[in-house]
Amino acid sequence: QSVLTQPPSMSAAPGQKVTISCSGSSSNIGNNYVSWYQQLPGTAPKLLIYDNNKRPSGIPDRFSGSKSGTSATLGITGLQTGDEADYYCGTWDSGLSAGGVFGGGTKLTVL
Amino acid sequence: QVQLQESGPGLVKPSQTLSLTCTVSGGSSSSGNYYCSWIRQRPGKGLEWIGYISHSGGTYYNPSLKSRLTISVDTSKNQFSLRLSSVTAADTAVYYCARLYSKAGGWFYFDFWGQGTLVTVSS
Numbered sequence: 576q577s578v579l580t581q582p583p584s585m586s587a588a589p590g591q592k593v594t595i596s597c598s599g600s601s602s603n604i605g606n607n608y609v610s611w612y613q614q615l616p617g618t619a620p621k622l623l624i625y626d627n628n629k630r631p632s633g634i635p636d637r638f639s640g641s642k643s644g645t646s647a648t649l650g651i652t653g654l655q656t657g658d659e660a661d662y663y664c665g666t667w668d669s670g671l672s673a674g675g676v677f678g679g680g681t682k683l684t685v686l
Numbered sequence: 687q688v689q690l691q692e693s694g695p696g697l698v699k700p701s702q703t704l705s706l707t708c709t710v711s712g713g714s715s716s717s718g719n720y721y722c723s724w725i726r727q728r729p730g731k732g733l734e735w736i737g738y739i740s741h742s743g744g745t746y747y748n749p750s751l752k753s754r755l756t757i758s759v760d761t762s763k764n765q766f767s768l769r770l771s772s773v774t775a776a777d778t779a780v781y782y783c784a785r786l787y788s789k790a791g792g793w794f795y796f797d798f799w800g801q802g803t804l805v806t807v808s809s
Contacts, residue, residue, distance in 0.1 A: 577732055607792030612733075619782055619802050620733065625795040663733055667794035672749040675723075675735030675786075675794060 578603060579664055579678035586684040587654050595649040595681045597664035603676055607667045609647040611640055614661040614680075623662075624649060651683075659685045688713035690783045690800035698777075698807050704770040708783030708800060711764060722759060722766040723786040723796060726779040734779075738786050739766055773807045780804050 580598040587593045597609065609627050612620035622631050624640035627647065639650040647664055664678040694706035708722065723738035737747035739757045747755050751770065759766040770777060781803055784796040 607794060610795035612796070619799040620796070621799065622795060622797050625787075625797070626793065631797065665733070665735075665795065667788070667792060669792075674746070674748050675725075675738075677733040677735065680732040 577679035578668055578676040579666070581662075581664060581678035581681045583679065584682045584684065586686055588686050589654050589656060591654050592650065592652045593654060593683065595651075595662050595664075595683070597647040597649070597678050599645050599647075599666065599676075600670075601645060602670035603645075603666050603668040604642065604647055605645040606669060609640065609642050609664055609666045611638075611647075611649045612663045612665065613658075614663065616660070620663060654685050656685050659683060688785055688798040690785065690798060692781060692783050692800045692803040694803060694805070696804060696806060698773055698805060699809050700774055700807055701772055704768070704773050704777060704805055704807070706768045706781055706783075706803065706805070707765050708767070709763075709765050710785070713798075719787055719789045719793070721786040721788055722757075723784050724757065724768045725782045725784055725796070725799075727782070727802070728776075728779045736768065736781075738788070775807050778805065778807045 611624040613623045614620045627642040628640040637652045641648050661680045663680045668676045689711045691709045698704045721738040724736035739745045739759050754771045756769040783800045785798040788794045
């Protein structure tokens with residue numbers, strides 16, 4: 576059971592837009608910055624979004640992030656078949672068992 | 687560009703100690719806000735943060751692993767290491783090393799990752 580909650584799977588057609596949610600609490604998302612990672616099949620995760628909504632160099636602006644209260648959202652527009660991957664949100668949890676936490680991951684299928 | 691590479695045995699017997707090393711090259715991680723971190727991913731499962739170490743040797747561990755975990759750093763070799771004792775089959779996973787950016791006020795993200803190494807715990 577992950578500390579952050581994500582939908583296990585989502586699907587959309589090429590060219591469409593998808594939003595992936597990440598729900599937490601005041602001890603994690605509510606008071607800390609959120610990051611998002613893309614894990615293509617058989618590869619290591621890659622940083623997509625940091626500080627809630629910033630993109631590292633080289634990440635296209637089709638990817639966006641936002642945060643409101645204790646939830647965060649990853650948006651992907653103009654879906655491509657190459658976007659088919661697992662997506663994870665992550666943050667710091669300042670609660671009793673403080674530490675880094677991730678969502679359970681969302682498997683995105685581009686039909 | 688920072689590059690990280692994990693190395694170590696791919697097979698460990700139950701009750702023994704899992705040991706991995708991460709070699710870091712390229713870029714600059716001398717800022718006090720950068721740390722060396724370990725994350726693992728059990729087969730077919732999500733990501734689990736293991737812990738991190740600063741360049742000065744300060745550590746922070748996942749509370750669920752703390753009693754079995756040691757992370758150390760050798761700055762002269764640009765390496766940091768993971769030791770997990772008393773392993774069981776539940777510790778079978780791909781282990782990743784990653785550079786962590788963390789700062790008081792809630793900043794926490796992994797900007798560069800190694801390719802990962804599969805460690806299987808089996809007799």
